[in-house]
Amino acid sequence: MRDECYCQVVKQITDNTSSKQDSCQRGWRLLYIVTAYHSCSEVLHPHLTRFLQDVSRTPGLPFQGIAKACEQNLQKTLRFGGRLELPSSIELRAMLAGRSSKRQLFLLPGGLERHLKIKTCTVALDVVEEICAEMALTRPEAFNEYVIFVVTNRGGKSRSTSQPSSTVQRQARPGSTWSASTGSRHRRSAPTRPVPSFWASSAPYLCSAPPSSSSRAAATLLCQPLASLPSTTMASTFSAQRLM
Structure with a gap:
């Protein structure tokens, strides 16, 4: 189920056809939250890590900064485990607004x-x-x-x-x-x-x-x-x- 969640979010930010200008950006912010709470399976891990590294290290691509932050979140989650408490409404609004x-x-x-x-x-x-x-x-x-x-x-x-x-x-x-x-x-x-x-x-x-x-x-x-x-x-x- 967690892998499915990751796949759906990644699909939204790589094949985004929405007419809303901030749609892709909001997808990246959602991925930032997910990587802080849930790990992925060993099968998905190398592919997800490679995707985040490609975005963060390829010159000229948008969202390089948040892609790097997502990669760091994922590594911390795999090492220490995800967060146990859900974010407060204040923290959630801050993250969705880009304040991490x-x-x-x-x-x-x-x-x-x-x-x-x-x-x-x-x-x-x-x-x-x-x-x-x-x-x-x-x-x-x-x-x-x-x-x-x-x-x-x-x-x-x-x-x-x-x-x-x-x-x-x-x-x-x-x-x-x-x-x-x-x-x-x-x-x-x-x-x-x-x-x-x-x-x-x-x-x-x-x-x-x-x-x-x-x-x-x-x-x-x-x-x-x-x-x-x-x-x-x-x-x-x-x-x-x-x-x-």
């Missing part, structure tokens, strides 16, 4: 703020790698020291978005607050440049896990709810939790 990303606020201990661009297929590990790169942490094993937490209602229950398995089967609800923590030994190298706020309601925190007595000084209020989580969960490595 948003600037997400991340709060670090010490009142530091970072705005990062996240897309439909952005996972927690992508964010960790980007922030670690800003702190000059490039070793893959360093990424395992970081974890993103969800704190609902600012001070209520908190839960980790990562677990020992390769894929997390949970998703943050609208209005939830994403949080995480940075290790005390890396805190001094954290970015200090202030960043203006934005329209989104949720605010992820990058924090260290498990929180120690030395790290509570910089994030006392944050670490108190996180301390209620099992240490094995808090110390688990990053997995494929999506951020949208």
